[in-house]
Amino acid sequence: MDQNNALNGQEAMSADNFNEQHPEGTESNELMNELLEKEGLNLDFPRRGEIRTGVVARISESEILVSVGTKSEGIISGREKDQISPEELAALKVGQEIPVYIVEPEDQNGTIVLSYVRAREEYDWQKVEDMLSSGDVYDGKISGYNKGGLIVPIGNLRGFVPASQISVFRRPEGNGAPEAHWAKMVNEPITVKVIEVDRQRHRLILSERSALQETRETIKDRLLDELEVGSVRTGRVTSLADFGAFVNIDGADGLVHLSEISWERITHPNEVLKVGQEVQVKVIGIERDRKRIGLSIRQTQMDPWMKKVESIKEGQLVSGTITHLTKFGAFANLGGDMEGLIHISELSENRINHPKEVVKEGDVVTLRVIKIEPDRRRIGLSLRKVDSPAYADLDWKIALSNEVSSAQQSEDKE
DSSP, rough: OHHHHHHHHHHHHOHHHHHOOTTTTTTHHHHHHHHHHHHTOOOOOOTTTTTEEEEEEOOOSOOOOOOSSSSSSSEEEEEHHTTTTTHHHHHOOOOOOOOOOOOOOOOOTEEEEEHHHHHHHHHHHHHHHHHHHTOEEEEEEEEEEEEEEEEEEEEEEEEEEEEESOOOOSOOOOOSSSSHHHHHTOOOOEEEEEEEEEEETEEEEHHHHHHHHHHHHHHHHHHHHHTTTEEOOOOOOEEEETTTEEEEEEEEEEEEEEEGOOSOOOOOOGGGGOOTTEEEEEEEEEEEETTEEEEEEGGGSSHHHHHHGGGTTTTTTEEEEEEETTTTEEEEEEETTEEEEEGGGOOOSSSOOOGGGGGGTTOOEEEEEEEETTTTTEEEEETTTTOGGGGGGHHHHHHHHHHHHHHEEEEEEH
């Protein structure tokens, strides 16, 4: 027998004849498959765990028959069929191509058992694994939540966004239960990145923070082009450090230095700010080459120091208590926490070497206001100019004004 005749003889062996000799069912099918592969014949037997593209042959109440390229059609049983969503099931039509998962290449009845839901799920696992490798982001929708975070489906898979991976813009403020805050976000759009895939544990972990990081540089470049020094924006505090606070405005972070957080002296930002807090900020500096944005919170607020000095004017006489002495002068309290400096040159008409030659701590003296510097929050005082003729006219006008004011107040009381 030549080679061609031998090959033809092998081809003549049907699957039925082979199964009659090997009645073990699935094992015989696999053995036959191996034998035919050795002989170079290509009968397309399905394999357990394989995903194939099938064609819907018939849809009934109890099952769906799908042609998968073999002599007999595979079956999506009633239990498998019930797992298909009503929307997808209603859309299925005879002749339509669908993916199917080979659950059993041939069960005890010789039937190929298929799963449409499992095929879709396997496809989705492959999709998220590809996203994990590529770093691509996914635009989805929040479908649910639990106390630990948000649920975001990708296809037929339930992805989980832990609270630590949720953007600071979504995080709840205060100490209340986070579930109440998460509930308001159901059906909101969200952009996430796949950060962990574990098929065996059916675990899919997503991150909104990582997804936002992907586009942050692009957003910052756009914002740098739009921003102008002096403009005021609304932002949200994203993090606190010893040297200041980072505030996000329109998707990009800027730095509020410690000295620009409050008009009052503070040693750490957490004394007046907390992460997630909404604040008004003023743009005070832009370094486009280094992509840095300098912000100020205090410059959007009225300086309380200015309120304090509203009652005094340059040239006015005031009463002050000497609080402490230095080589260059003496400090005097003018009431409350308002303080001014008497430079050593303004303590006496005569040359002195130290303020203690003229005043001591605790002395209550009359002083003249000679300078108010709002930018430096400083008040300059003088002891030697209290009786200066240069201010005689001003003193007379102030005294007259005070008398008129007192008279008016008396009339009002009557």
